[in-house]
Amino acid sequence: MRKLGFILLLTLFTTVTASAQKSSPLTIASYNLRYNNAGDGVNAWPNRKEEVKALIRYHDFDLMGTQEALRGQLDDVAELPVYAYVGKGRDDGKQGGEHSAIFYKKDRFKLIKNGDFWLSETPDTPGKGWDATCCNRITSWAQFKDLITGKTFYFFNTHFDHQGVTARKESGKLIAEKVKEIAGKDAAILTGDFNSTPETEQIKTIGSLLQDAYSATEQAPYGPVGTFNSFKFEAAMDKRIDYIFVSKQVRVLKYAVLTDSKNQRYPSDHQPVVIKAIIK
Numbered sequence: 001m002r003k004l005g006f007i008l009l010l011t012l013f014t015t016v017t018a019s020a021q022k023s024s025p026l027t028i029a030s031y032n033l034r035y036n037n038a039g040d041g042v043n044a045w046p047n048r049k050e051e052v053k054a055l056i057r058y059h060d061f062d063l064m065g066t067q068e069a070l071r072g073q074l075d076d077v078a079e080l081p082v083y084a085y086v087g088k089g090r091d092d093g094k095q096g097g098e099h100s101a102i103f104y105k106k107d108r109f110k111l112i113k114n115g116d117f118w119l120s121e122t123p124d125t126p127g128k129g130w131d132a133t134c135c136n137r138i139t140s141w142a143q144f145k146d147l148i149t150g151k152t153f154y155f156f157n158t159h160f161d162h163q164g165v166t167a168r169k170e171s172g173k174l175i176a177e178k179v180k181e182i183a184g185k186d187a188a189i190l191t192g193d194f195n196s197t198p199e200t201e202q203i204k205t206i207g208s209l210l211q212d213a214y215s216a217t218e219q220a221p222y223g224p225v226g227t228f229n230s231f232k233f234e235a236a237m238d239k240r241i242d243y244i245f246v247s248k249q250v251r252v253l254k255y256a257v258l259t260d261s262k263n264q265r266y267p268s269d270h271q272p273v274v275i276k277a278i279i280k
Contacts, residue, residue, distance in 0.1 A: 024148045025253060025276050027060060030157070030191035030244050032067040032270035033077075035098055043231045043265070049076050051267040055260050056080060059274065063144075064103040065157030065191030067270075071095045082106060086114045087140035087157070093126050100140045100157045100192070112152065114142035117178060119160065119171040129171065131164035139175065139192075141182060151279045153187035153249075154179075160202070162195045172202025176209045187249035187279050193242050193270065203243070210245035213275045216252040223257035227271050233264040242273045251278045 033052060036045035056064065057080055066074070066085075074085055083103045091097030093116065104111070119137040120129030126136050139158040145151070156179060161167040172194075179188055190210055196203050198212070214221055226237030237257075246252060254276040260267065 023278050024146075025278050026062045026146075027274065027276055028189060028191070028244060029056075029059070029061045029064040029272050029274045030067075030193070030242050031056075031064055031272040032159070032193045032242060032268060033069045033073060034268045034270070035068040036070050036073055040231070043269070045073060045076075048265075048267050049073070051262055053077060053080055055258070055267055055272065059258070059272075061103070061274070062105050062108060063155060063189070065155070066099070066101050066103065067157070067159040067193040068098050069101060070098060074099060074101050077103065084111075086111065086142050088116045088138065090118070090136040090138035091126060097136065098159070100138050100159050102140055102142050102155055102157050104142070104144060104155075108147055110145040110147055112143040112145055114140070115182075116140045117174075119158070119167065119174060123174065123178070129161070129164075130167040132161040132167040134163055135161065137161050137167070137171065139178070141178075146279065149279065151187070153189065153279050154183040156182075156188065156190040156192075158190070158192035158194070160192070160194045160196060168194070168196055168200070168202045169205075172196075172205040176205055179209060183247070186247075188247040189250060189277075190245040191243070191273075195241055197239055197241060206245055210247055211250075211252070213244040213246055213252045213255050213273075213277075214240070216246065217255035217275065218252065219254045221255045221257075223259055224271070225257070227257055227273060229266050229269055229271060231266060231269045233261065233266065237271065242270055244273055244275050246275075246277065249280050251280055253277060
């Protein structure tokens with residue numbers, strides 16, 4: 001009788017554990033870290049990097065797309081021992097210039113493959129696109145296997161041009177094409193600073209393929225609508241330019257724009273956008 005009871009308990013425990021593993025939620029973030037610019041004075045990277053790391057550590061992101069960070073900044077964040085990252089520099093396809101890097105927890109995810117493409121007419125080589133005059137713009141992507149759930153999915157991270165109107169429109173088209181080409185019918189997540197508000201053509205183009213997590217969340221969005229603060233604590237933050245998009249295989253449980261600060265100073269000039277999600 002005792003043996004039968006033990007077997008029933010073990011079966012129940014195994015069933016509950018398997019169910020929990022199958023639907024284990026992910027905490028996913030998009031975070032523009034602001035490049036290491038000495039001209040930022042009190043807000044320059046050396047004065048805030050520990051606050052950025054503390055925010056990431058406390059909120060315990062499983063996956064994070066970062067924008068603007070230079071290689072040294074990425075290595076600083078990677079001092080958090082649970083993370084590794086992928087993504088090339090936009091200037092030379094190696095380590096030069098800003099990155100659109102993807103951080104992931106090493107003990108939860110297996111990196112299957114990864115790559116990069118530029119937001120331009122020649123996406124396979126570094127260069128400016130369309131009417132962009134300032135900078136090369138890059139998208140980094142990776143395919144992961146979740147070692148808890150066994151699910152595989154694709155993660156894309158990008159940063160659109162801040163000046164070129166045509167560049168942003170065409171980047172939206174290119175991103176949509178590349179997500180379809182690379183991820184196919186598999187689950188996909190896209191994070192980024194799109195320098196675009198929701199009514200723009202490029203956001204609508206992406207929204208025709210992927211769901212905007214702000215709208216897809218099952219729980220009402222938390223925090224301000226806007227995601228850019230200009231390092232001003234009193235900023236209105238009414239313009240949403242940072243996004244997380246997900247494919248139909250991703251269930252968005254919660255969405256937030258975090259406003260963590262210390263001594264009335266933000267860790268970056270953008271707020272992190274965060275979702276809690278399940279890959280179905």
